[in-house]
Amino acid sequence: MCSPEIVRLARDGAPRPSRRAVFGLAGLTALAAMTPAPAVAAPRSGVVDLTHTLTPQLPVWPGNPPMGMVPxxxxxxxxxxxxxxxxxxxxxxxLDAPAHRVAGAATTEALAVDDLVAPLVVIDISAKAATDADAVVTLADINDWRSRHGEIPDRAFVAMYSGWEQRLAAPSTFLNLDGNGKPHAPGFSGAAAEYLVAQCGIVGAGVDTLSLDCGIDPDYGAHTAFLGAGRYGVEMLANLAAVPPKGATVVVGAPKHAGGTGGPCRVLALT
Incomplete structure (x- = not known):
């Protein structure tokens, strides 16, 4: 049921709602009945959307408010x-810009546009993530990928596929909070992140979970390694199972607001 403020805005077409109307509970209830759109299969066109549809029901990091939408x-x-x-x-x-982790580092508008179009590498850890919510991409996983697919291309974007998006049907299992409110979900190990930056020259990294780090990492090693080296991250990717481990190109439609630490983005894979 819509709040009286939303009903009034819709009826009158008022151009200037209050901040409370935009950011408060009124904005959230406008789309409260919506549920996260399921990931879709790869289209035949050769373009795969790696972006989840943004709704108030989509899980967010614990403590953050969901998005609000007011007519x-x-x-x-x-x-x-x-x-x-x-x-x-x-x-x-x-997107996570370097400034998200490092004070004074590059913000959203300062990201090099050449880095937003890159060879896409997908490292699949879904088998171990199915039985271990705290699974991480390790150096062994990277070496296993290389033994199967060859060297990681220069200036690549490396994405972790854990199969976590299958949990969106029950959002609480996607957050996967323990009794202390701590999330448990896969990510990159700090050592793997450092290796990808130092030895592989990647431009960025992505995950299909809410964090580049696994939920239990108290030091945020992956965030520190990636963003601290001036690379960017993309979190909560969709449809990674629909693209090959190697050979696709990723296009990151990054936000560009001055001084930003990140923001929602549209991510496409060209296969």
Whole structure:
């Protein structure tokens, strides 16, 4: 049921809702009935969408508010529709700029555009993640990938596929909080992240979970290694099972707001 404020905005087409209307519970209830859109199979066109549809029901990092959406213009009044959006930068499929971890580091608008189009490497750890929620990409996983597929291309974007998106049907299992409110989900080990930066020259890394680190890493080793070296990360990727381990190209539609530490982005794989 919509709050009175949302009903009034929709009826009157008011152009300037209050901050509370945009960012508060009113914005969340506008789409409360929606559920996360399931990942879709790869289309025949050779373009795979690696982006989850952003809705208020999509899981966010514990303590962060879900996105909010408030109608501020309607077709019946003025001929145009428009929503005011409210969300924290690190919501949905989103980019981590180096400044997210390192004070004074590169922000969203400073990212090199050449780094946003890159060879895509997918390292599949779904088998061990199925039985270990704290599984990580290790040096052994990287070496196993290389034994199967050859060298990691220069200036690649390396993504972890853990199969975690299958848990979105029950969002609490995607967050996977323990009794202390600590999330448990796969990520990169700090050692693997350091290796990919120092030895493979990657431009960025991605995961299909909410964090580059596994949930129990108290030191955020992967964040520190990737972002501390000036690379970017993309979290909560979708449909990685629909792209090959090697041979595709990733296109990251990164946000570009001044001083940003990250933001929702559209990510495509060209196969």
């Amino acid at each position: 501020v213009a309607v077709h019946a009044s003025g001929g145009f529709g428009q929503f005011a959006l409210g969300y924290w930068e690190h919501t949905g499929t989103h």
